[in-house]
Amino acid sequence: MNSDQIAHGDVDVDLGRLFASVRLKWPRILFAALVITGLVFAVTYTVTPQYRAQTRLLIETRESIYTRPQGVNDGDRPILDGEGVASQVELITSTEILTRVAEDFNLANRGEFAGDGGSFLSGLLVMAGLKSAPVEGTAEEKVLRAFRERLTVYRVENSRVIVIEFSSEDPKLAAEIPNAVADAYVAVQSDAKLQSNTSATQWLEPEIQDLRERVKEAEARVAEYRAQSDLLLGQNNTVLATQQLxxxxxxxxxxxxxxxxxxAQAASVRSALQSGASVETLPEVMASPLIQRLRERQVELNAQIADLSTTLLGNHPRIRALRSxxxxxxxxxxxxxxxxxxxxxxxxxxxxxxxxxxxxELNRLKAASAVAEEEQVELRALxxxxxxxxxxxESYLTRYREAASRSDRNYLPADVRIFSRAITPSEPYFPKIVPITVAAFVASLLIMAVMTLLQELFSGRAMRPTAGVPAPVPATARMPREEPLEEVRTGEPELTDVDTERAHIPVFAERPEVRQEPVKPARYGEIDIEQASERLVAGGAGRALFISPEGDEAAAASVLVARDVADxxxxxxxxDLTASGAASLPMLESVAYAGxxxxxxxxxxxxxxxxxxLFSECHIIPVGTADPKRAMRAADRLPIxxxxxxxxxxxVIVECGPSDARDIRRLLSSDTEVLVSMVDPEEGEMAVEMLDDLRESGVDAPILVSPAGHRMPPAPPGRDAA
Structure with missing residues (x-):
């Protein structure tokens, strides 16, 4: 990481200096705000004023109680729900109604509907890309398009009220158009009812004729079947056989x-006669008039005998005669x-x-009644x-007479009422010059103040170093790489998880200063592992590329340096960009990791x-387990x-293995250190050739790293040691 990145991580915003810039530049801010406000005022002053008026409709049942069909109440008639009212809103904005109103008012000859020029504000909006340019078309299409842009029809929430709004440059026209649209809508509704009524009348006429014939045929079948089956009806409309039964x-x-x-009576009388009992005690015998007269005569004779017995003896002829x-x-x-x-x-x-x-007779009538009942079932069906x-x-005749009478008298009220007509507006609704001008002035002041703050912030003049942290040394003032660096790196990113979304967001935190010891230059430009680590810590390099001409054995230098820097x-x-994973193997115990x-x-x-x-805080990206050929096809993503x-x-330390200058070109950046690691001192000439090749390829001051105590042989004539 370079010193510029460190500087951004070790500075704070000086709020006093930041807002002082606003105080110092307030005349310029005020002047710019006044200029913008003047432009807005000029634009709004030149804009043609627009007037708006509205008409309100109420969807309700308009049928009178005196003309309502018999048996139909207001509660029986369906009232439009929310979807129905929304459908009526779409009907009001239909092409049929708008075309009729446009023709009545001859809108095609008005400039605001013909679409020839348009307002100045519309032209500015089109030029700024905030409004689409008018589409070419026929004159009728232009009129309807402009009509719909100025017309607004909506339903008042939770009600059956529809509002028709219209805006125009002419206040009188702004009031007349919504009224005309409402009248046209009512007329369309009435025409629709009239057409429906006429269609119903035309359908009912032939249907009634057919029904009359069918009624005659049905009644004729009833009479014919009754005559054939001899089903005579008696009282209470019942079959005669059933009634007789x-x-x-x-x-x-x-x-x-x-x-x-x-x-029972005969048995009682017979029993009394056979037993010699007095029959006078039997009510059946005493009910006979003759016996009653004989009984009366018997009583009289007994009375006479009793009277004569007082004066005459029992053998007297008169008493004997009476007893006889x-x-x-x-x-x-x-x-x-x-x-x-x-x-x-x-x-x-x-x-x-x-x-x-x-x-x-009862048995005969039972059989006749059973047959009659069977015939009665068929008769009842007929x-x-x-x-x-x-x-x-009869129902069709009633409806036909009602429909015909309504058509003749032209009484078909629409289920809508205009309860609020538009009146001519006295003031335009747009533009409101004073509110727009004030808003433009306030907004322009805020915008210019914010722009001034951002300019001061991005320029760096409002930045100050963090307390207790020395200011970083500029990149141009760094010492040559062959000499020890005295600048100490004082900030590092916090340890956060790296993923695809946050890997590119560095987060810095305070850490104690690292004690730095001067880097001692080695013979022939050679440095050891410890010096290479100190160089990376103190030099501020964000990227270090290790090249190992000797192969996997020399790759250990990058591992040692990475662990030392992490410590x-x-x-x-x-x-690890080696083919065999030589750098990642000692750090992960295996190369079978995603990389x-x-x-x-x-x-x-x-x-x-x-x-x-496994042995330090260093992170490692191994070679990986994917197909190398497939991975090389996406090698262009490596710089990203x-x-x-x-x-x-x-x-970021990259172990490149036995690569050359062409292989590492895409990995180079402005803060990259290139190091060549050697293990065998006898291969020094190979190292010198690699260093010369890197210099010729544009790599500034490549560094040779070898274990402590190893020395490089003298450079061949004409070559400089790295």
Missing amino acids: AELSSELSRTRANRSAAT QLADLDAQIRSEANKVLAGFEAEAATAERREEELNA EREAAAQRELL SGLRVLLL ITNLLASEAQFADVIHTD IMESLSAAYDV
């Missing part, structure tokens, strides 16, 4: 009762009782014979069909490929990945 059942019951009564008459009366009473018994017996026999006749046809005919407190990441090839092949994210060293890692880490 009911009457005969009643008579049979009475006959059985009479027979039972006569049999009394005996005759007893014989007559018994004889008459026998006749009563014979009468009862005859009555019982007659009732029995009548009962037999009635049973026979009658129901005829009745249904008759009721439908100093910096956040370090080692990126840079997985990231390039889009098989993993940053959080999946960054691992922690390096930029993200450099933003998240203090130092």
